[in-house]
Amino acid sequence: MTFETIMAGFGGQGLLFSGKVLAHAALIEGKELSWLPSYGPEMRGGTCNCSVIVSDDPVGSPIIAHPNILMVMNEPSLDKFEDTVATGGIIFVDSSLIERKVGRDDVAAVYIPATKMAKDMEATSLANMIILGAIVAKTGCVKCETVSNALRETISARKANLLDLNLKAVEAGIKFIKG
Amino acid sequence: MSSKVLMKGNEAIAEAAIRCGCRHYFGYPITPQTEIAAYMSKRMPKIGGTFLQAESEIAAINMVYGAAASGRRAMTSSSSPGVSLKAEGISYLAGADLPALIVNVQRGGPGLGGIQPSQSDYFFMTRGPGHGDFHIIVLAPATVQEMADMTRLAFELGEKYRMPAMLLADGTMGQMMEPVVLPEDTVDPESIPATKPWATTGTDMKRPHNIVNSLYLKPEELEKTNLERFGRYAKLEREECRWEEYMMDDAEVCVVSVGITARVSKNAIVAARKEGIKVGMIRPITLYPFPKKPFAKAAENVRSFITVELNMGQMNEDVRLATNCSRPVAMCNRVGGMIPSVDEVLASIRKEAK
Structure with a gap:
């Protein structure tokens, strides 16, 4: 099984980081993986994305043409990537930031008010981790508990005080799917 | 480990x-x-x-x-x-x-x-x-x-x-x-x-000092250094060429690519094989010295080569040289920071397999 995920939105929303946590979780599970950021003049407020492939087989190209998982945290990213999603794929939409609905009927859509949920739990910048929790709970690309371990190993020393909040955010995303 | x-x-x-x-x-x-x-x-x-x-x-x-x-x-x-x-x-x-x-x-x-x-x-x-x-x-x-x-x-x-x-x-x-x-x-x-006996590590007054220099004003001497150097290059070319062959055993079309495009090409080759196209890849690992040997061998069996590269066909010339232009060498390329998609490489493979 191969999961090809694109996470896209504005710079500063933590998309590269949530991708890194997913990649690290795959590493912990001994899976094959690649993580590729968009790089360039992006900065806070600019568009930004990363591609994460998690697979049982060695990864060929790290570039994803047709993701089967798409996570979008702004409308330009939904506009840009919606048509590229593989048939049967799932689009995770931060519905507190994106008003419109997914226009395709051959893909599934999960609307999660992640930014609002993050605000409510006083973790404003952690909407990315809430959606990550939802992705793993919905798709099983890695195990939910591995994400927590990956977070513990990935979070920088400078932000170690935010570990618990990050863990809670992931948990909230998992709960949103599993109820 | x-x-x-x-x-x-x-x-x-x-x-x-x-x-x-x-x-x-x-x-x-x-x-x-x-x-x-x-x-x-x-x-x-x-x-x-x-x-x-x-x-x-x-x-x-x-x-x-x-x-x-x-x-x-x-x-x-x-x-x-x-x-x-x-x-x-x-x-x-x-x-x-x-x-x-x-x-x-x-x-x-x-x-x-x-x-x-x-x-x-x-x-x-x-x-x-x-x-x-x-x-x-x-x-x-x-x-x-x-x-x-x-x-x-x-x-x-x-x-x-x-x-x-x-x-x-x-x-x-x-x-x-x-x-x-x-x-x-x-x-x-x-x-x-x-x-490194030639290095300027300090003589400790026990040996003549080493000189590291690239200036030779006497043409006889400069010629000698050039010829000696190319002697080393010849040995390098004989002994240190490295490459990877991928699905080349029965290949009729041979993709040649390095770096990121070699990875895109691998996906395209897997997809082409599913369509029954006999295609493989030679991925040069040393670009100098360029591994000529696998190309001479491949030229005996494949109909054509395709270089997949992010330039206007620079490695393409090395493949022509390595095969003495005995087979056509097509090109699938993007430039300026663009990367050919798996579909583009696959289309190129299909075309050469016809």
Whole structure:
């Protein structure tokens, strides 16, 4: 099984980081993986994305043409990537930031008010981790508990005080799917 | 055995270099390789090494010259426009027969170009980047693991043949993360100069002093140094060519690609095989010396070759040379920072298989 995920939105929303946590979780599970950021003049407020492939087989190209998982945290990213999603794929939409609905009927859509949920739990910048929790709970690309371990190993020393909040955010995303 | 860690290609090069005993890094920031310098700036001070952000690329390469002359493992890294600036110093390193590691994480050109991935320095690097008759060893990694492994190989081959060695990657390879097993940290940096009898390590008043120089005003002498050097190149070409063959056993079409495009090509080959097309790939790992042998062999069996590259057909010429133009060599390329998609490569394969 191969999961090809694109996470896209504005710079500063933590998309590269949530991708890194997913990649690290795959590493912990001994899976094959690649993580590729968009790089360039992006900065806070600019568009930004990363591609994460998690697979049982060695990864060929790290570039994803047709993701089967798409996570979008702004409308330009939904506009840009919606048509590229593989048939049967799932689009995770931060519905507190994106008003419109997914226009395709051959893909599934999960609307999660992640930014609002993050605000409510006083973790404003952690909407990315809430959606990550939802992705793993919905798709099983890695195990939910591995994400927590990956977070513990990935979070920088400078932000170690935010570990618990990050863990809670992931948990909230998992709960949103599993109820 | 050490375990797998998750690292960017650029970071893997930096950590691997340190583990290979490199304690002297001189550089100047430029996207998409700046992570190498950033990593070195954090690590080198902690292990008694030198990280120095020079005032320019030219200064950095000449600092490498000095450190290499004293027998140390030294390196610099840059991206395409920065490597143009280093060309003078690379020529001096080659003229003084000094081993050193130069990393080029290519971006689109010419000029300042862009910052997205490219392979358009292929000619520039494989034909000897600078004035005069010379070559440098050029290695082309296609995985983060190879970024680490080839860092060691570049130091070792460079020292064995007394010449600069280059890791020629592209922006994607530098930026992507993959699991990597780093080389064991077994090289004592202090032990390296003693293995180089030509190095300026200090005579201790016990031997005549060594001179590291590239100036020979007598043409008879200069000719001699050139011929001796090309003798070493001939040995390098005989003994050190490296390449990977993928699904070549029954191939009728042969894709030729390196770096990121080799990975895109692998996906396209898997897809083409599902359609019943007999296609394989030769992935050159040493670009200088170019591995001619597998191409001569493949030319006997395949109908045509396709080079998949991020330039206007530079490696395409080497494939024609290696096959004596005995088979058509098609091209599937994008430039300026664009990368051909799997579908584009697949279309190209289908066309050649008809």
